[in-house]
Amino acid sequence: MIPSTILNEWHYWIQLLIVPFFIQVAAFLLGKMINNFIKRKLHGYINKDTFSAIFANAVQGLPVAWCSGIGLYLSINSIKFINSTITLLLSSLLYTVIVLSLTRVFSRAVSGILELKIKRGNENLQATSLLTNIISFIIYAVGIIIILQYLGISVTPLLTALGVGGMAVALGLQDTLANIFSGLHIILSKQLQIYDFVKLSNGETGQVVDITWRFTKIQTPSNNIIIVPNKDIASTTITNYNMPKEAVSFYLTIGISYDSDLDLVEQVTIDTARSVLDKIEHHIDYDPVIRFFEFADSSINFNVILKTNVFLNQYLIKHEFIKALTKRYRQENIDIPFPIRTIINDKQK
Secondary structure (H helix, E strand, O other): OHHHHHHOOOHHHHHHHHHHHHHHHHHHHHHOOOOHHHHHHHHHOOOOOHHHHHHHHHOEEEEEHHHHHHHHHHHHHHOOOHHHHHHHHHHHHHHHHHHHEEEEEEEEHHHHHHHHHHHHOOOOOOOOOOHHHHHHOOOOOHHHHHHHHHHOOOHHEEEEEEEHHHHHHHHHHHHHHHHHHHHHHHHOOOOOOOOOOOOOOOOEEEEEEEEHHHHEEEOOOOOOEEEEEEHHHHHOOOOOOOOOOOOEEEEEEEEOOOOOOOHHHHHHHHHHHHHHHHHHOOOOOOOEEEEEEEEEOOOEEEEEEEOOOOOOOHHHHHHHHHHHHHHHHHHHOOOOOOOOOOOEEEEEE
């Protein structure tokens, strides 16, 4: 029992709180020092794709909370005559904070290691938002179960209640669950991956930039983002230009006059196409191909078949090829005729 005379002396409380105050300040400063050290180490890594860099990134920002928590624990023990209930409450709070922070570190580290393994192993499976979110959810769920067990709360009735309630929730979230499972199917089937160029059934074309728990993000060549629900992706017809190989073939239709030397046209066109491809692709292991296919009204038409290893390069190749070929045709006196139509007006007298 604390004497009433002591409670009335304000300097007693100052002396009582001096030690906890300095403990907290020292703990906070220590946490800042450790965090700054981790930041310097992280910025010092030239190669971020290492286990050390992943661990440093996972721990970054948390030493302050850890040291402050330890300081709080030491402060509680340094205060005399404190109520046991308050001590138990603060200890439980400290334990919760430490477990949650460790769970966060573990979640970050596992996600980083997963991405690193995929990158090093050159796997087809991509570390999308959906995949990392599911892993994080499982890790955090385990952390919460550990905290509940420490607090003396039985997990079994809670899981039973969640199981029964989950059936009711599932009925109301059919579309959401359909998108989640469709997203998992998309990822695991490996038919659609990050950075693939695809063409949707409505004609939209773009690059897959992410697959989330609800929708797939597709970036168009004009840098707009198309948001498509995962269930629509899983049930529609999609052209994937990266499968089975990343090389993309495309063609241009050209017409030359009937007076042209077709052998010369073929040679000039192939040489021009090869020089343009070499300029943009830097390395080509195939030759452009031309195929004459039509005697049109005012020209002989043919297709120039080209190939690129990067989907977006086809637009630049077409641009440069048309400019270079027009210039070369003028030098070789190869005529690209205008459409000619003769109209005969037979007037009856």
